[in-house]
Amino acid sequence: MSRVIFVIEDEKDIRESLAEAIESEGYSTLTAPNGMDAILMFEDEARIPEKMPDLILLDLLMPRMNGATFLERARRNKRLAKIPVVLMTTDREAAQKATKYGAAGHLHKPLGLDELYSTIEKYCLH
Amino acid sequence: MSKPAAPPPDRIDILLVDDRPENLLALEAVLAAPGYHLIKANSGDEALRYLLDHDPALILMDVQMPELDGYETASLIKNSRRTREIPIIFVTALNLDEQYVHKAYDHGAVDYVYKPFDAHILRSKVAVFADLARKTKRLVQTEILLRDAERKERERQIAELELKNLKRERAEQRKYRDLVEGIDHGVVWSIGAETQITTFVGPNSEKILGFPREAWNAEANFFLNHLHPDDRETFRAGLERTAVNRRGMEFDHRFLLANGGTLWLHTAIRRAKAVESDRPEIRALSVDITQLKLAEAALIRNKARSDFLAAASALLAESLDTEKTLAHFSRLAIGRVADFQSVDVLEDGATVRTVSLDASDEGLARELRGTGFRFPVSDVLRTGRSRFVPAVTEAMLDEWFVDGGARRQVGELHPLSLIVTPIPVRGRFVGTLTFVATSVPYEEADLTMAEDLGRRAGTALENAALYVQTQEAVRARDEFLSIASHELKTPLTPLKLQTQSLRRALNLGAIETPGGEKIIRMLDSSDRQIARISRLIDDLLDISRINSGKMQLTFEEFLLSDLLRDTVDRFAEEIKIARCTVTLECDSDIRVQWDRFRIEQVVVNLLTNAIKYGAGSGIEIRAQESEGVVIFSVRDHGIGIAEADQARVFGRFERAVSGSHFGGLGLGLYIVTQILEAHGGSISLKSRTGMGSTFTVRLATRFSSEDRTGSAYASPLANRKPTTSAVATDAPLAAAGKH
Numbered sequence: 001m002s003r004v005i006f007v008i009e010d011e012k013d014i015r016e017s018l019a020e021a022i023e024s025e026g027y028s029t030l031t032a033p034n035g036m037d038a039i040l041m042f043e044d045e046a047r048i049p050e051k052m053p054d055l056i057l058l059d060l061l062m063p064r065m066n067g068a069t070f071l072e073r074a075r076r077n078k079r080l081a082k083i084p085v086v087l088m089t090t091d092r093e094a095a096q097k098a099t100k101y102g103a104a105g106h107l108h109k110p111l112g113l114d115e116l117y118s119t120i121e122k123y124c125l126h
Numbered sequence: 127m128s129k130p131a132a133p134p135p136d137r138i139d140i141l142l143v144d145d146r147p148e149n150l151l152a153l154e155a156v157l158a159a160p161g162y163h164l165i166k167a168n169s170g171d172e173a174l175r176y177l178l179d180h181d182p183a184l185i186l187m188d189v190q191m192p193e194l195d196g197y198e199t200a201s202l203i204k205n206s207r208r209t210r211e212i213p214i215i216f217v218t219a220l221n222l223d224e225q226y227v228h229k230a231y232d233h234g235a236v237d238y239v240y241k242p243f244d245a246h247i248l249r250s251k252v253a254v255f256a257d258l259a260r261k262t263k264r265l266v267q268t269e270i271l272l273r274d275a276e277r278k279e280r281e282r283q284i285a286e287l288e289l290k291n292l293k294r295e296r297a298e299q300r301k302y303r304d305l306v307e308g309i310d311h312g313v314v315w316s317i318g319a320e321t322q323i324t325t326f327v328g329p330n331s332e333k334i335l336g337f338p339r340e341a342w343n344a345e346a347n348f349f350l351n352h353l354h355p356d357d358r359e360t361f362r363a364g365l366e367r368t369a370v371n372r373r374g375m376e377f378d379h380r381f382l383l384a385n386g387g388t389l390w391l392h393t394a395i396r397r398a399k400a401v402e403s404d405r406p407e408i409r410a411l412s413v414d415i416t417q418l419k420l421a422e423a424a425l426i427r428n429k430a431r432s433d434f435l436a437a438a439s440a441l442l443a444e445s446l447d448t449e450k451t452l453a454h455f456s457r458l459a460i461g462r463v464a465d466f467q468s469v470d471v472l473e474d475g476a477t478v479r480t481v482s483l484d485a486s487d488e489g490l491a492r493e494l495r496g497t498g499f500r501f502p503v504s505d506v507l508r509t510g511r512s513r514f515v516p517a518v519t520e521a522m523l524d525e526w527f528v529d530g531g532a533r534r535q536v537g538e539l540h541p542l543s544l545i546v547t548p549i550p551v552r553g554r555f556v557g558t559l560t561f562v563a564t565s566v567p568y569e570e571a572d573l574t575m576a577e578d579l580g581r582r583a584g585t586a587l588e589n590a591a592l593y594v595q596t597q598e599a600v601r602a603r604d605e606f607l608s609i610a611s612h613e614l615k616t617p618l619t620p621l622k623l624q625t626q627s628l629r630r631a632l633n634l635g636a637i638e639t640p641g642g643e644k645i646i647r648m649l650d651s652s653d654r655q656i657a658r659i660s661r662l663i664d665d666l667l668d669i670s671r672i673n674s675g676k677m678q679l680t681f682e683e684f685l686l687s688d689l690l691r692d693t694v695d696r697f698a699e700e701i702k703i704a705r706c707t708v709t710l711e712c713d714s715d716i717r718v719q720w721d722r723f724r725i726e727q728v729v730v731n732l733l734t735n736a737i738k739y740g741a742g743s744g745i746e747i748r749a750q751e752s753e754g755v756v757i758f759s760v761r762d763h764g765i766g767i768a769e770a771d772q773a774r775v776f777g778r779f780e781r782a783v784s785g786s787h788f789g790g791l792g793l794g795l796y797i798v799t800q801i802l803e804a805h806g807g808s809i810s811l812k813s814r815t816g817m818g819s820t821f822t823v824r825l826a827t828r829f830s831s832e833d834r835t836g837s838a839y840a841s842p843l844a845n846r847k848p849t850t851s852a853v854a855t856d857a858p859l860a861a862a863g864k865h
Contacts (some may be wrong), residue, residue: 082377
C-alpha cells in the first residue's frame with residue numbers, strides 16, 4: 001500500500017513538480033494551495049480524504065493561511081496532530097523555523113530530488 | 127726755698143741738698159745755666175718736704191749732714207713711689223774707701239762726686255742727667271699728647287657714627303612713611319585692640335575708599351561697619367582673635383565705598399603695641415584687589431564655559447536620541463552657564479515647539495514647561511542672527527510678554543541677561559537655544575559660546591536625522607533582500623526539481639532520444655548553475671541577517687568527520703571538474719556541539735574557494751582536537767593571496783582577485799568570519815602569491831559562554847544563551863583582520 005504525501009504549497013509550479021517527483025517514486029500525493037484549504041480538508045467531515053497522509057510537506061509563506069498557522073491548527077486537529085510535518089523554506093534557517101513552529105523536519109528550497117526522497121523515506125518509516 | 131707755680135716746659139729742676147750754705151753756693155755757682163732751675167735745701171728734712179709736691183729731675187745731696195744724713199734721706203726718697211725714680215748724686219768729702227761707695231749705691235745713688243769737686247766734671251755729670259730728664263719729660267708729654275689725640279679721634283669717630291645712624295634712621299623713617307603713604311592701592315590703618323577706636327589712617331583712605339581720614343575718627347569700628355554685610359561677621363571674629371593672638375590673619379572681603387560701590391580688599395591684620403601709649407593695637411593693611419577678583423571671576427566663568435562646552439559637545443555628539451539629548455543639554459546648562467535654558471525647534475517650517483526647558487528653580491521650570499512659556503525666538507529663527515541682551519529691562523519684558531500669565535512667570539524668573547542663538551542645519555535655521563542669566567550678566571564670550579553650541583546642536587540634529595534615515599534605509603534594504611531572495615528562489619525550486627527529474631528519466635532510459643548524452647551534460651550544468659544561483663541568493667540573505675543581527679545559531683552535537691566527509695562527497699562533481707584531488711585527514715572521534723548547518727556553510731565556503739583558486743592541484747583538509755579546541759584547515763596549492771590583500775579578503779564584497787574572472791559576490795569569507803565569531807571561534811590565513819593558501823579555523827568543541835570569558839574566543843555573543851545565538855549588528859565593522 002503506497003504512502004500518501006500531502007503537499008501544501010501556493011506556487012503551482014512547485015506544487016506540481018513536487019507531486020510529480022514524489023509520484024514517480026511510487027508514492028501517492030494530496031495537494032492544497034494554502035493552509036486554509038489544507039486544514040478545511042480535515043476539519044470538514046464531508047471533505048475528508050479516503051486515505052490519511054503519512055507525511056505533510058508544508059510551505060511557510062502562503063496566502064490565506066501560512067504554514068505557521070496551519071501547524072498550530074493541525075496540532076489541535078485529532079486527525080492531523082500525529083502526522084509528521086516537514087517545513088519547506090527558502091532560507092538557510094529552515095532548521096530554526098522548523099523547531100520554532102514545531103515541525104518534525106525541514107527542507108531548504110530550492111530542494112533537490114535526493115534530499116526530497118531521503119526526507120520522505122526518513123519520516124515515512126516512523 | 128722757692129716754689130715755682132708753673133715751671134716752663136724743658137726747665138730742669140735740680141734739688142741741691144747741703145747743710146752748709148757755702149757748699150750750696152758753690153754748687154749753685156758751678157751749675158748756674160739757663161736751662162737749670164736750682165732749688166736749695168739745707169737739710170734732708172727740708173729736701174723731703176720739698177719733694178712732697180715737686181718732682182725735680184735730679185738731686186745733688188751732701189752725705190754728711192746733721193740729723194738726717196744723705197744716706198738716710200736717700201733711703202726715704204727711694205721708699206716713696208712718687209720719688210723713687212729721681213736720680214741722686216752724692217757729693218761727699220769722705221774718703222774714697224770702697225765701703226762708702228757701696229753704701230751710697232745701696233742707698234739709691236746713681237753717682238758720686240768728691241769734694242772738692244771738679245766743676246767741669248760736675249757740670250758734665252749733671253748735664254747727662256738733665257738731658258735724660260729732659261728726654262724723659264718729653265717722652266711723657268708726647269705720650270700724653272698721643273693719648274689725647276687718640277681719645278679725640280675716637281670721640282670724633284663716635285660722633286660721626288652717631289650722625290650717620292641718625293641720618294639713616296631718618297632716611298628709614300622717611301622711606302617707611304613714603305612706603306605707607308605711597309601704597310596707592312592700599313590703606314594702612316590701626317585701631318586700639320580694646321577700644322576699636324582708630325589710632326592711625328593712611329593718607330589713601332579718601333582716594334581708595336572715598337572716606338576722609340576724619341570719617342574714621344567719627345565712630346569706633348569704622349572699618350568693620352563699612353564691610354559688606356556678608357563678610358562682616360568673619361572679619362569681626364578675625365579681629366577678636368587677633369586681639370588675643372600673636373599670629374596675624376588675612377582676609378579677602380568686600381568694602382562698601384562712600385559712593386555706594388563695592389570694592390574687594392585683601393586685609394592683613396596683626397597685633398602690636400602702640401608707640402605712643404604702649405597699649406595693644408591692631409595694625410592693618412587693606413589692599414584693593416578688585417581687579418584681581420574680577421580676573422579670578424572671569425577665569426572661573428571661562429572655565430565653567432569651556433567645561434560646559436566640552437560636556438555639551440560630547441553630549442550632542444554621542445547620542446542620536448535628539449529629544450533626550452536636548453533635555454539633558456538644558457539640565458547641563460543650568461547652574462553652569464545659565465539660570466534658564468530652553469531649546470525650541472521649528473516644526474513643519476511654521477510652528478515653534480519647545481523641546482527642552484530647564485531652570486535653576488525646578489518648580490518654576492515645571493510650571494513653565496506646562497504653559498508653553500517661551501522667550502521671543504522668531505526674529506532669531508527668521509534672520510539667523512543671535513539676540514544678545516546684556517541687561518534685560520522691565521520695559522523689554524513688557525514688550526516681549528504680552529500675555530499676563532507669561533509676564534508674571536518671567537517676572538518670577540528675574541532675567542538679567544539673555545542670549546538667543548540659532549541652530550543652523552545646512553543653511554537653514556531649525557531652532558534656537560535660549561540662555562538666561564539672573565545673577566551675573568552675559569558677556570561677548572558667552573555669546574560666542576552660545577553660538578558655538580547652536581552650531582553643534584545643529585550638527586547633532588542633522589546627524590540624528592541622517593541616522594534615522596540610514597536606519598530606515600537599512601531596514602528597507604533588509605526587507606527587500608528577504609523578499610527578493612524568497613522571490614528569486616521560488617522559480618528555482620520547480621526548475622531544480624524538473625531538471626533533476628529529467629536527468630533521472632534520461633538516465634533510466636525512460637526517454638530514448640538521440641544525443642541523450644549531450645542532454646544529460648546540459649542538465650548537469652543547469653543543475654550546477656541552479657545550485658550556484660541558490661548559494662548566491664543565500665549569501666545575500668545571510669548578509670542582511672548579519673547586518674540586522676538576526677542570524678540564529680542552533681547548536682547540535684555531531685561528529686566533525688561526518689560533516690567534512692559529507693561535504694567533500696557533495697562537491698565530488700565540482701572537484702572532478704576542477705581536476706583537483708582532496709585529501710581528508712580527520713580524527714574520527716571529534717565530537718562537537720555547533721550549529722551544524724552554519725559550520726557546514728563554513729566548510730563549503732573554504733572548500734569551494736580552494737576548488738575555485740586551486741584548480742588542477744591538491745586540496746588538503748585536516749582536522750584535529752586538542753584540549754577542547756578543534757583546529758581544522760583547508761589548504762590549496764593555487765594562485766595564493768598577496769600579503770597586502772590577506773586581511774582584506776575577510777571583509778565584505780572583497781576578493782583577492784579583482785574582476786569577474788572567478789565570479790561570486792565576495793561575501794563568502796565575510797560570512798565565514800561572522801559565523802565563526804558567533805561560535806566564539808576565529809579564522810586565519812597563511813598564503814604566498816603562487817604558493818597556495820591555507821585557511822585555519824580554531825573553534826572550541828562546545829560553545830559555552832562561561833569558559834570564553836577573556837579567552838581568545840571573545841565574541842559579540844558572550845553571555846548569551848549557549849543554544850541559540852545571533853550575530854551582533856556591529857560585528858561587520860570589525861570583521862576584517864580579526865582572524
